[in-house]
Amino acid sequence: MVEQILSVSGLKKYFPVQKSFVERLLSGKVDYVKAVDGIDFEIRKGEIFTLAGETGCGKTTTGRLIVRLIEPTAGKIVFEGRDITHLRGEELRKLRRRLQIVFQDPYASLNPRMRVGDAVKHPLEIHGIAEGGEAKKLVLEMLERVGLTPPEQFYNAYPHQLSGGERQRVALARAMILKPDFVVADEPVSMIDVSLRARILELMLELKRELDVTYLFITHDLAVAKYISNRIAVMYLGKIVEIAETREFFTNPQHPYTMALISAIPVPDPKAKRERVILKGETPNPINPPSGCRFHTRCPYKMDICSVEEPQLLDIGNGHYVACHRVS
Numbered sequence: 001m002v003e004q005i006l007s008v009s010g011l012k013k014y015f016p017v018q019k020s021f022v023e024r025l026l027s028g029k030v031d032y033v034k035a036v037d038g039i040d041f042e043i044r045k046g047e048i049f050t051l052a053g054e055t056g057c058g059k060t061t062t063g064r065l066i067v068r069l070i071e072p073t074a075g076k077i078v079f080e081g082r083d084i085t086h087l088r089g090e091e092l093r094k095l096r097r098r099l100q101i102v103f104q105d106p107y108a109s110l111n112p113r114m115r116v117g118d119a120v121k122h123p124l125e126i127h128g129i130a131e132g133g134e135a136k137k138l139v140l141e142m143l144e145r146v147g148l149t150p151p152e153q154f155y156n157a158y159p160h161q162l163s164g165g166e167r168q169r170v171a172l173a174r175a176m177i178l179k180p181d182f183v184v185a186d187e188p189v190s191m192i193d194v195s196l197r198a199r200i201l202e203l204m205l206e207l208k209r210e211l212d213v214t215y216l217f218i219t220h221d222l223a224v225a226k227y228i229s230n231r232i233a234v235m236y237l238g239k240i241v242e243i244a245e246t247r248e249f250f251t252n253p254q255h256p257y258t259m260a261l262i263s264a265i266p267v268p269d270p271k272a273k274r275e276r277v278i279l280k281g282e283t284p285n286p287i288n289p290p291s292g293c294r295f296h297t298r299c300p301y302k303m304d305i306c307s308v309e310e311p312q313l314l315d316i317g318n319g320h321y322v323a324c325h326r327v328s
């Protein structure tokens, strides 16, 4: 039987929209951005589970909810069989050691006034794992492990002295030094030079094998998702519309939105033709998402029922889940 490490059910995050006093007075109500609007999935121990989808669909919010950086509006998060949705204080602090996140932007996630060595050492100190010379030794080993050599030189450097790729290696070192069980990697290669991406992804795969860690990998780039994932889930406007094993996902996509995303991946061989599904219009506003299926305003296969009834995420076999009236 496949062992689950994490599951979420009915997970929601609504952010109140900031309004001026006059706007509030005129509208008389608070509006919410429905960033994550009722999602369910489980992640198996040791796998790389990817969340994909266009900008603003709720990927980062989901990652931040899971590592408990933000409070959910509703729903449940279970980690290793334990409900962690409302953990606080010391219990939450202990959990943080095991659940780490690598942020989307390595420039913003490192304190510019903190030397690299101190930034990587900090988690060891706050979790009481090591201090002084012992902590420094662990940091130097980790810097070397993520390819920042000679490690002594990087230990004393400031973030602004590093390239984007080096900063992302520091962010990985900082997350991995605690030997976590679960890491949310939020677009870890999107801000670095294309030529360096494969090397960073390779490093992440090596660390995963060595440290026996499970990843929730977040990307808007399906070519990256194909390279790294065991399973892929696609989000659209705060909802999950499809989940499948990577091979099944690319050979047998069922949701029209997934099909459109796959068809937009550049083909390396210009002679290899692929039919491109062009989506109409822009992504709708998450404050007031479309009724029924949220994708109906852009879907080339829209039927009458689609704007009325919301399709549920259903198992169509082989662990493949789809939320579309055309499929159910």
Ligand SMILES: Nc1ncnc2c1ncn2[C@@H]1O[C@H](COP(=O)(O)OP(=O)(O)OP(=O)(O)O)[C@@H](O)[C@H]1O
Pocket (backbone or CB within 6 Å): 015, 016, 033, 034, 035, 053, 054, 055, 056, 057, 058, 059, 060, 061, 062, 104, 220, 286
């Ligand atoms: N703190 C916040 N306050 C208000 N709205 C927010 C906040 N964080 C995110 N949002 C909104 O929630 C929605 C989802 O944002 P999120 O950052 O999760 O998307 P994403 O899929 O990670 O996008 P990207 O690919 O651009 O990183 C967006 O409409 C965003 O503007």
Ligand code: SF4
Pocket (backbone or CB within 6 Å): 255, 256, 257, 293, 294, 295, 296, 297, 299, 300, 301, 302, 303, 306, 311, 323, 324, 325, 326
């Ligand atoms: S439910 Fe209807 S609108 Fe939504 S993806 Fe399926 S066919 Fe398209």
Ligand SMILES: [Mg+2]
Pocket (backbone or CB within 6 Å): 059, 060, 061, 104
């Ligand atoms: Mg994001």
